[in-house]
Amino acid sequence: MKKEIGTEEKIKDAAKAVFLQKGFSGCTTREIAKASGMNVALVNYYFRSKNQLFQLIFQSVMEEFIQSLIQVFQEDMPLKEKMRILIQKRYEFVEKNPEFPNFIHNELGRNAEFNRQNKNIFDKIATSGIFEEARDAQQKGEMRSIDMFHVTILIMSNCDFPFISRHFHLSMHEISEKEMNLKLKEHRLLVTEMLMNYLFPKPSE
Amino acid sequence: MKKEIGTEEKIKDAAKAVFLQKGFSGCTTREIAKASGMNVALVNYYFRSKNQLFQLIFQSVMEEFIQSLIQVFQEDMPLKEKMRILIQKRYEFVEKNPEFPNFIHNELGRNAEFNRQNKNIFDKIATSGIFEEARDAQQKGEMRSIDMFHVTILIMSNCDFPFISRHFHLSMHEISEKEMNLKLKEHRLLVTEMLMNYLFPKPSE
DNA sequence: AACTATTTTAAACAATTGTTTAATAAAGGA
DNA sequence: TCCTTTATTAAACAATTGTTTAAAATAGTT
Structure with missing residues (x-):
């Protein structure tokens, strides 16, 4: 039952939660980064942009x-x-x-x-x-x-x-x-x- | 039938339209200003802040x-x-x-x-x-x-x-x-x- | 161990944000 | 007319935005 999820997954999960609650224009990349325990650069490293992450x-x-x-x-x-x-x-x-x-x-x-x-x-x-x-x-x-x-x-x-x-x-x-x-x-x-x-x-x- | 509305009313009308369509965090003060034909400073001159205007x-x-x-x-x-x-x-x-x-x-x-x-x-x-x-x-x-x-x-x-x-x-x-x-x-x-x-x-x- | 590729970080970027300032124009009253 | 108040403007402010950079750390390979 241990879930050893990587950072990409962590960001995706956090993004889903934040987007669902606040919508695209209601949240920031830094907010998603913080919610996932990572930093801003990592968000764009894995997903290129806030927009592409949202699309996903x-x-x-x-x-x-x-x-x-x-x-x-x-x-x-x-x-x-x-x-x-x-x-x-x-x-x-x-x-x-x-x-x-x-x-x-x-x-x-x-x-x-x-x-x-x-x-x-x-x-x-x-x-x-x-x-x-x-x-x-x-x-x-x-x-x-x-x-x-x-x-x-x-x-x-x-x-x-x-x-x-x-x-x-x-x-x-x-x-x-x-x-x-x-x-x-x-x-x-x-x-x-x-x-x-x-x-x-x-x-x- | 002529409507000689002042700038305060113009801004309020534009704000209502823009807010309704895009939501609070989906639009900017400048967008509202432009939609009303006025400039940014006037928005805050009449309504103090984007937040107060929205509240109204x-x-x-x-x-x-x-x-x-x-x-x-x-x-x-x-x-x-x-x-x-x-x-x-x-x-x-x-x-x-x-x-x-x-x-x-x-x-x-x-x-x-x-x-x-x-x-x-x-x-x-x-x-x-x-x-x-x-x-x-x-x-x-x-x-x-x-x-x-x-x-x-x-x-x-x-x-x-x-x-x-x-x-x-x-x-x-x-x-x-x-x-x-x-x-x-x-x-x-x-x-x-x-x-x-x-x-x-x-x-x- | 040495080297390469991948991952992570802190810092910086330019653009945009809400808001304010200070100067100018217009309006109103004496 | 002169003066005061109100309205309007352009410019600037600091903070925040999405995004990028360049260096450091880690992992993987030979």
């Missing part, structure tokens, strides 16, 4: 982020069940990585170039078969017939946003972090029920 | 943001109707001010001190009577009995997040800005139906 981190974070959305779809079960588990896994992923959503959307918003670079990452979703599988279910009448654009936004909205707006609700409802975490755990159940009811309506109505 | 802008943006959440509750109509209109108004507000949510949550996350400063703003919600009115409806069985914590998150999630994740979906679904805006308009209808169905379930089930 962003890419990997983005990949993790996307992966958590589609991993469920490799398993073999009915779409409705997949969807329920997807929502659960997604929620739990963001719960473990609360800074991910804000980080990604924030940096994506400020850096329009990333869109081109991450095209291959997005392709992973397109080729995962989610969309086709959903369309089938929709044609069979099992699933509500709405564009997958809406489906993805609905899921991400309800899984990601609670953690994006963490501090906001912390202030508004005047609760402690502990209470907050409990309520957020509770929230997953509501979200799952609401989304499932909406996406797979009872045939009676 | 953030405060006003926060107020607008909160106000859009509660304005409906001053009118006199049944809670269910109020809620439907609230969702609609809220969605349309964010549609007109797409940078608001990301800006607020981003800056709130990085600056924990704001929480104390904005306590009086949050009080506006608490004293608006929303919470009591909802509790009444819940006791009468008209509304689903869940904590208002969940209700606010559900509404904000589905109204705000689509615009926070704008660039993400722009890349993922490979659509143009025009198409995006159309789909987002469409999305409001889904969101409203889903939320209303969940918050005010049919008594049959």
